[in-house]
Amino acid sequence: MTRYPMTRYLLSRLMGMLVxxxxxxxxxxxxxxxxxxxxxxxxxxxxxxxxxxxxVQKLYGLDKPLPVQFGIWVNQLLHGNLGDSIxxxxxxxxxxxxxxxxxxxxxxxxxxxAAGIGVPCGVVSAVxxxxxxxQLFTGLAMLGASVPSFWFGLVLMQLFAVGLAWFPVSGYGxxxxxxxxxxxxxxxxATVLGVLNSALIIRFTRASMLDVLGEDYVxxxxxxxxxxxxVVLKHALRNALVPIVTVLGLTVALMIGGAVVTETVFGLPGxxxxxxxxxxxxxxxxxxxxxxxxxxxxVVINFLTDLLYTVVDPRVKY
Amino acid sequence: MMHTPLIRxxxxxxxxxxxxxxxxxxxxxxxxxxxxxxxxxxxEPPTLDIMSTPADLVCIIMQHVYExxxxxxxxxxxxxxxxxxxxxxxxxxxxxxxxxxKGVMLHNGRELNADDxxxxxxxxxxxxPRGKSVSKEVATLVTKGTQGIEITLKSPYAPLLSQLAxxxxxxxxxxxxxxxxxxxxxxxxxxxxxxxxxxxxYVLLSKFDDYSARKEAASGYGGKRTAVVEELxxxxxxxxxxxxxxxxxxxxxxxxxxxIEALGRIEKAPGKVVPIMTPSFGFPYMVFNTKEGVMTSQxxxxxxxxxxxxxxxxxxxxxDTRFFVAEGNHFPKGTPFFSAAGTTSYNERDAAKAKxxxxxxxxxxxxxxxxTSRQYDFHYNMALxxxxxxxxxxxxxxxxxxxxxxxxxxxSDAKLWDxxxxxxxxxxxxxxxxxxxxxxxxxxxxxxxxxxxxxxLNQESNPAKRGxxxxxxxQVIYDEVPYINVGKFASLSARSPALEGYTPxxxxxxxxxxxxx
Numbered sequence: 001m002t003r004y005p006m007t008r009y010l011l012s013r014l015m016g017m018l019v020x021x022x023x024x025x026x027x028x029x030x031x032x033x034x035x036x037x038x039x040x041x042x043x044x045x046x047x048x049x050x051x052x053x054x055x056v057q058k059l060y061g062l063d064k065p066l067p068v069q070f071g072i073w074v075n076q077l078l079h080g081n082l083g084d085s086i087x088x089x090x091x092x093x094x095x096x097x098x099x100x101x102x103x104x105x106x107x108x109x110x111x112x113x114a115a116g117i118g119v120p121c122g123v124v125s126a127v128x129x130x131x132x133x134x135q136l137f138t139g140l141a142m143l144g145a146s147v148p149s150f151w152f153g154l155v156l157m158q159l160f161a162v163g164l165a166w167f168p169v170s171g172y173g174x175x176x177x178x179x180x181x182x183x184x185x186x187x188x189x190a191t192v193l194g195v196l197n198s199a200l201i202i203r204f205t206r207a208s209m210l211d212v213l214g215e216d217y218v219x220x221x222x223x224x225x226x227x228x229x230x231v232v233l234k235h236a237l238r239n240a241l242v243p244i245v246t247v248l249g250l251t252v253a254l255m256i257g258g259a260v261v262t263e264t265v266f267g268l269p270g271x272x273x274x275x276x277x278x279x280x281x282x283x284x285x286x287x288x289x290x291x292x293x294x295x296x297x298x299v300v301i302n303f304l305t306d307l308l309y310t311v312v313d314p315r316v317k318y
Numbered sequence: 319m320m321h322t323p324l325i326r327x328x329x330x331x332x333x334x335x336x337x338x339x340x341x342x343x344x345x346x347x348x349x350x351x352x353x354x355x356x357x358x359x360x361x362e363p364p365t366l367d368i369m370s371t372p373a374d375l376v377c378i379i380m381q382h383v384y385e386x387x388x389x390x391x392x393x394x395x396x397x398x399x400x401x402x403x404x405x406x407x408x409x410x411x412x413x414x415x416x417x418x419x420k421g422v423m424l425h426n427g428r429e430l431n432a433d434d435x436x437x438x439x440x441x442x443x444x445x446x447p448r449g450k451s452v453s454k455e456v457a458t459l460v461t462k463g464t465q466g467i468e469i470t471l472k473s474p475y476a477p478l479l480s481q482l483a484x485x486x487x488x489x490x491x492x493x494x495x496x497x498x499x500x501x502x503x504x505x506x507x508x509x510x511x512x513x514x515x516x517x518x519x520y521v522l523l524s525k526f527d528d529y530s531a532r533k534e535a536a537s538g539y540g541g542k543r544t545a546v547v548e549e550l551x552x553x554x555x556x557x558x559x560x561x562x563x564x565x566x567x568x569x570x571x572x573x574x575x576x577x578i579e580a581l582g583r584i585e586k587a588p589g590k591v592v593p594i595m596t597p598s599f600g601f602p603y604m605v606f607n608t609k610e611g612v613m614t615s616q617x618x619x620x621x622x623x624x625x626x627x628x629x630x631x632x633x634x635x636x637x638d639t640r641f642f643v644a645e646g647n648h649f650p651k652g653t654p655f656f657s658a659a660g661t662t663s664y665n666e667r668d669a670a671k672a673k674x675x676x677x678x679x680x681x682x683x684x685x686x687x688x689x690t691s692r693q694y695d696f697h698y699n700m701a702l703x704x705x706x707x708x709x710x711x712x713x714x715x716x717x718x719x720x721x722x723x724x725x726x727x728x729x730s731d732a733k734l735w736d737x738x739x740x741x742x743x744x745x746x747x748x749x750x751x752x753x754x755x756x757x758x759x760x761x762x763x764x765x766x767x768x769x770x771x772x773x774x775l776n777q778e779s780n781p782a783k784r785g786x787x788x789x790x791x792x793q794v795i796y797d798e799v800p801y802i803n804v805g806k807f808a809s810l811s812a813r814s815p816a817l818e819g820y821t822p823x824x825x826x827x828x829x830x831x832x833x834x835x
Contacts, residue, residue, distance in 0.1 A: 035724075036727060036728070037721065037723030037727050039723070041723070041726040042364065042726055043364050043365065043371065045447070046726075046740065046742070046753055047447035048447050049450075049759070052447055059499075087362075087364050087365065088517045090517075095517060157560070161563060161569075169560060169569045170560045170569070171553055171555075171569070172519055174354075175514065175522055264557055265559075266560070267553070267557065267560055270518075273518050277361070280721065280723060282723045
């Protein structure tokens, strides 16, 4: 055995992450530039001539050969610079930073809602396997997995924003709004994402609990005369948590880059919205920078989730 | 101030729940006491440089910050804005002497002078596509003292003042010291000054206290402008359904460009929202590639014109008959440029005749590639009908549906398309749009007849005579078919009943508006 297995593990994971990120950078650049469309033609509008377009292309360095553009971009990356947005008149890092808050808060609130619904329902479903409650929750999970988020968003909007007027329809607060005030604008979108994503958590929790409930130590716990709630919540659920934590981690990562539809429907100035508008306008630096950052977040969350296993399940060692 | 949903009594339950955790957040609490308008726009502006792009969205926002020398009143007549009066024009129509109004303050606290105007117009002629076309007509542009500007043209060019007055791609007058490429500061003379931009969240404009308003009564974009509301918040809400819901919920004082299907819901909520229909808002048009491919043949284009029914295309594009008018005159009845010239070729939808014309033109069944996008639903819906009409007329048609960024790139390449569909605002001067009336725009229409008709129109400064001369241009367009003006469409927007003083315009503005308490 090695003397510092954890250190070795961490180093090898970090090296792996670097390789992944390098591949992502190359792929992102190639895919972005392989798509047709021209940001400058979009920027200048209908009346721009070919000369106008090529003049402004030169201004943004888009007239240079692609390998040269790639080299410039990589050089910027190595200096911690993601480049400047063509449309937003600001550095990509600043644009991403401005959107980090709504997206992160949305993801965390949504995961809290998803876990709040998904874990208890999954546990109940497993405990009452085959009975009415199980069928009800399994059915709800199926429904949640099938409902499109834009439709569910519009339904909640009509009910709670237009009908009852409890929540705002869209946006992220007035200028000068406090953090708590801005969070108020996230309640409906987080509910949409949370409810829909809870479907997955229900199914994973149920499956994981069913595995664990059949284990010997659970039978032993019951034989010891422990109450059913202690058996389920302390002995079974704790051991069933590893796959659930994995799913929750992946859900957070997915939401940071993938809450695109919900952010668009609710007009949230988040990363998803930024990526969509950047893709539509072919704002290359933003697309490349955002995808790279989202990939980095995904890789880091995956890594942290793996580390979390050791906390959730002391048997796991690296 | 507007009562947003969160400060209605019904919200008390939710607000109280949140109050328990300190989450009390009515929409406008943060800025209590300050009057503000929440204005839902169709998206994030691509730039705030109003000169560099003709994008409507940029114009709608930044026309509050920047002003041109002249503008259009409610009757689409030219009136002075930053200029003291309409210019003195020399007898040969080549020299324009403009005098600035005195005491006009810039947002940086300095008084506007002729140097600012000349520097701004030079920049406009460098960066704006319309400005560039004007620059070809201009021999010299100089100051005459601190308040005077003199423009000398190479030859008479009647659309000059309209070009200087047009709000989109505006010949905006900026503080000389703020001029840069790209702009870093936005220093104009308008009733509102730029305050802050948070992309995808808002563009904030605040009232300019030292604004120097004209004395004449307000009319259209002209006359007295007063910033009554202290802050304008232009909020990007790209999802059209969300704009509708936001308008119905009372979150927005104004919601721009709503789907026509939403009219029923808006009409059923009279106390909450007021529909705004702007007739003759714009016109869809299909451009033919006259440079390469099957559409270079004028007789084939003529056959296509015969095959199509514009009325059917408009119905597919807009559905509700209140939102479109199928008429061949490019300018509405009652306006100076109304003409029926050539309109017998409009809306023929005669497949049999088209087949005969196509055969005579030597059409051999080449595929006609229709380039379109789903960025605007009506473009796509009209393209579907167009393709079917062409097939009925014996043509082989193929739809190339791409996203908008791809369309604007591909239309610059003559090898990639035969027809593309787009639209334009309906403006008071023919030379303002579509760009195909100028040189070099996709379609690349160029012919002696075009040159002759446009030259006559552009050199005639008498407005009464220009109307008739436009009729001749319209006739050439119907004869040579470089593009087909499909008809006119209206737009639908909505406002809160609390927003007072708003008058519908192609480019909505919010000076002279107030908010009912």
